[in-house]
Amino acid sequence: MKNLTSAVRRAASTLTKDVGDISSVFPSLSGKKADPLPPRFSDLKKSLIKGNEDAVVASWQRLMTSLRREINEIKAEGSNVIPSIEFSDVAAGTVPQSKLDALRHRGTAVIRNVLPREQAMDLKHQARQYIAANKSKVRAFPPDNPAVYELYWTPSQVQARSHPNMLKAQAFLASFWHSSDPSSEMSTTYPLSYADRFRIRQPGDSKFALGCHTDGGSLERWEDPEYSRVYQPILNGQWEMYDPFDARHRIAATMDMYNGPGACSMFRLFQGWLAMSSTGPGEGTLNVCPLVRHATSYLMLRPFINLETGKLNLDATFPNSVPAAGQEYDPISHPGLELETTMVSMPQVEPGDYVAWHCDMIHSVDKEHRGTSDSSVMYIPACAVTKPNVEFLKRQRMSALRYSPPPDFPGAGGDGEIGFTSAVDWDHVSVEGQRAMGLGKRPWDVSPGMSEGERKVLEDGNSILFG
Numbered sequence: 001m002k003n004l005t006s007a008v009r010r011a012a013s014t015l016t017k018d019v020g021d022i023s024s025v026f027p028s029l030s031g032k033k034a035d036p037l038p039p040r041f042s043d044l045k046k047s048l049i050k051g052n053e054d055a056v057v058a059s060w061q062r063l064m065t066s067l068r069r070e071i072n073e074i075k076a077e078g079s080n081v082i083p084s085i086e087f088s089d090v091a092a093g094t095v096p097q098s099k100l101d102a103l104r105h106r107g108t109a110v111i112r113n114v115l116p117r118e119q120a121m122d123l124k125h126q127a128r129q130y131i132a133a134n135k136s137k138v139r140a141f142p143p144d145n146p147a148v149y150e151l152y153w154t155p156s157q158v159q160a161r162s163h164p165n166m167l168k169a170q171a172f173l174a175s176f177w178h179s180s181d182p183s184s185e186m187s188t189t190y191p192l193s194y195a196d197r198f199r200i201r202q203p204g205d206s207k208f209a210l211g212c213h214t215d216g217g218s219l220e221r222w223e224d225p226e227y228s229r230v231y232q233p234i235l236n237g238q239w240e241m242y243d244p245f246d247a248r249h250r251i252a253a254t255m256d257m258y259n260g261p262g263a264c265s266m267f268r269l270f271q272g273w274l275a276m277s278s279t280g281p282g283e284g285t286l287n288v289c290p291l292v293r294h295a296t297s298y299l300m301l302r303p304f305i306n307l308e309t310g311k312l313n314l315d316a317t318f319p320n321s322v323p324a325a326g327q328e329y330d331p332i333s334h335p336g337l338e339l340e341t342t343m344v345s346m347p348q349v350e351p352g353d354y355v356a357w358h359c360d361m362i363h364s365v366d367k368e369h370r371g372t373s374d375s376s377v378m379y380i381p382a383c384a385v386t387k388p389n390v391e392f393l394k395r396q397r398m399s400a401l402r403y404s405p406p407p408d409f410p411g412a413g414g415d416g417e418i419g420f421t422s423a424v425d426w427d428h429v430s431v432e433g434q435r436a437m438g439l440g441k442r443p444w445d446v447s448p449g450m451s452e453g454e455r456k457v458l459e460d461g462n463s464i465l466f467g
Contacts, residue, residue, distance in 0.1 A: 034322040037219075041316040044222060045304060048235050053312055055237025060301050061310070063239050064336055067294050071338050074290070079281060079347045081106060081290050087114045087165060087354075090172045104176060107244060107292030107358035110349060111172075114165050115274065120351035124276035124376050126156035127198060133421040139411075147201040147208040150410065153403050153417050154198075155424045160274055160378050161193045162433020169354050170382035173270045177384065179248045185457035186247055187385040190444050192393055193436040194266050195406045196379035200276075201284040201369050210365040211328060212289070212339055214299065215264055215271065217255040218327035219318060221300065227253035231300045239297035244358060251386045256408075258324035265408050266392045269384055271363075272356040273377035281345030283371030286355060289342045289362035296360045298337055299327070307335065329362060337362070356382065385444070390461040393438040397465075400437060401426065438465040 049056050074081060083102035089095045090111060103109045115123075131138055131149065140146030151157070160166060174188035201208055220227050229249040233241040247267075256263035279285045289295050303321075306313040319333035331339055343364060346355055355377075357363055369375055383389055395407045403417040417423060426439060434440035443462035446455050 034325075037316045037318060037321075039316055041219075041223075041318060042314055045314050045316075048222060048228060049237075049304060052235070052237045056235070056301065056304055057237075057310070057312060059234070059237040059239050059297075060305050063294065063297050063301065067291070067298065067336060070291050070294055071342055074342050074344060079344045081344065082288070082347060083109045084347065085109055085111050087111050087169060091165075091168060095172075104245070105292075106290040107361050108288050108290050109356055110347060111169050111354040111356065112350075113352055114169050114354040115160070115163060115352040117351045120274065120276050123156040123160055123274075123378070124200065124351075124374075126159075127151075127154055127200070127276075130154045130156070130420070130422055134417070137417075137420065142207040145202060145205060145207065147205055148197055148199050150197065150405065151417065152195040152197065152406055152409070153400060153424055155422065157195070157198060157378055158424045158429060158433070161195075161380055162430050162436065164430070164432060166274070166354070166380065167191050167432060167436060169356075170272075170380075173272075173356050173382040174384055177245045177247050177269050179251075179453070180243070180246050181248045181453075182451055183453045184248055184251060185387055185453045185460075186251055187444075187450070187454045187458050188269070189450075189454070190385055190458075191436055192266075192383040192385060192389055192438075193433070194264075194268060194381050194383050195396060195400065196381065197409075198276075198378040199273075199376060201375040203284075203369050203371050203373065205284065206368040208284075208365060209367040211330065212287075212343060212362050212364045213329065214327040214360060214362050216268070216327075216359055217257070217260075217263060218321040218325060219323055220253075220255050220257050221327075222303070222318065224254040224257060227255065229253075231296070234297050234300045239293075239301070242293060242297060244292045244296060244360060247384065252388065260324035260326075263324070263326075263408060266383055266389050267386055268359045268381040270356040270358060270382040271361075271379070272354060272381050273379050275349040275353045275355065276351055276376040276378065277374050278348070278350050279346075279371065279375045279377075280348040282366055282368075284366050284369030284375030285349070286346045286357075287343045287364045287366065288346070288357050289337065289339065290344060291342060292358045292361055295337060295342075295362050298334065299329075299362075302334055302336075354380075385457055385461055387457060387460060390438075390457070390464055394464060397438040400439070435466075441466055 083099045085099050139150040141148050170191035177188055222228055226249055256265050303318045320328045399406045405411040405416040431442050435442050443466045444458045446458050
């Protein structure tokens with residue numbers, strides 16, 4: 001791998017995304033006003049529900065009735081609706097069925113003690129040392145009191161992503177997914193590493209006030225033909241039939257049609273972060289809307305409904321959906337979700353706990369960090385092996401070897417961490433960690449019990465990455 005690394009480092013920088021930070025992704029952080037959508041979006045709405053207009057209105061009404069019941073439960077239970085699962089049970093295969101059912105219903109969970117407490121705290125210490133050693137070159141948001149760092153290849157991040165417990169936790173989360181098409185080329189057996197940022201948020205911070213949003217594109221959910229098929233039951237007027245864990249049409253969906261500065265090209269089954277500090281509700285932590293089926297159905301139907309009349313609305317409006325930005329929400333654009341109530345804080349987490357939430361889940365960050373110590377996490381999602389993900393991993397591997405920002409992030413293709421002090425040595429990463437990054441020479445094992453689709457995607461992936 002050393003020869004490949006040297007060659008990549010010598011390659012000329014090719015910037016594929018503008019330099020920026022996390023505020024580039026969300027109009028609510030940047031303050032940029034969205035332009036009205038062109039008339040073609042009215043035609044899109046008409047085509048998506050053609051022949052099902054009455055069914056869509058009736059489905060909306062049923063959804064609102066069911067949603068009210070779910071909201072009342074959240075009002076009563078709060079953060080307690082989010083299941084906590086011990087990593088020891090994950091490793092032993094003894095997670096109680098009630099916890100599995102809760103994760104499937106809520107779309108989110110806390111997996112406790114994935115890394116030992118002291119090791120997780122040491123990762124934060126290492127990250128701070130890396131920042132200090134390269135202080136003049138590090139980009140972060142907000143610039144005057146950094147919370148989210150534009151760093152991807154620190155030794156501590158790579159160590160966390162490649163930890164055997166992390167890979168096992170990701171495989172557990174992937175096991176909730178399936179495809180309604182047995183021939184789908186997807187494997188949830190082996191986790192892939194998606195490089196993302198980390199956060200060290202200081203007490204009192206109110207600038208990293210990331211509001212309610214969903215990642216994975218915005219308008220793409222309706223505009224990309226394959227992506228819209230993910231939500232076909234909802235658009236057909238049968239929201240109750242929608243399966244949030246069916247990957248059939250997600251595999252080839254285009255989640256980034258506008259080259260957004262923070263759009264994710266990789267199909268993430270769950271988003272996630274590893275806690276590097278003790279953090280409780282109100283202390284700069286994550287908030288989620290733990291209604292993955294209901295909230296997604298609401299999002300997809302909302303553009304088609306006039307809230308004042310309850311009848312169809314087929315103009316070009318898609319509330320809070322902006323090209324090249326994340327999908328955002330607020331009480332005005334999506335009032336029926338009652339976000340003031342349904343957005344609940346993650347329960348108390350300790351260093352080494354892993355928080356995961358479904359890729360379609362609405363989430364936000366506390367507007368103010370009211371705690372007394374830092375709120376620190378490393379963003380580490382769970383990803384499946386698919387052909388598009390393998391192709392992305394190949395590009396991300398090149399970014400890793402030259403310490404450039406990954407393909408999805410601001411400054412992708414630029415200098416990034418090239419020449420930074422204490423850069424990670426890829427030859428010292430575990431074999432399993434290298435493989436999850438598409439590095440090294442160990443291919444994925446293909447077994448007779450796998451489906452034809454899984455065998456094919458692993459064989460093709462081995463040829464592309466390790467051949």
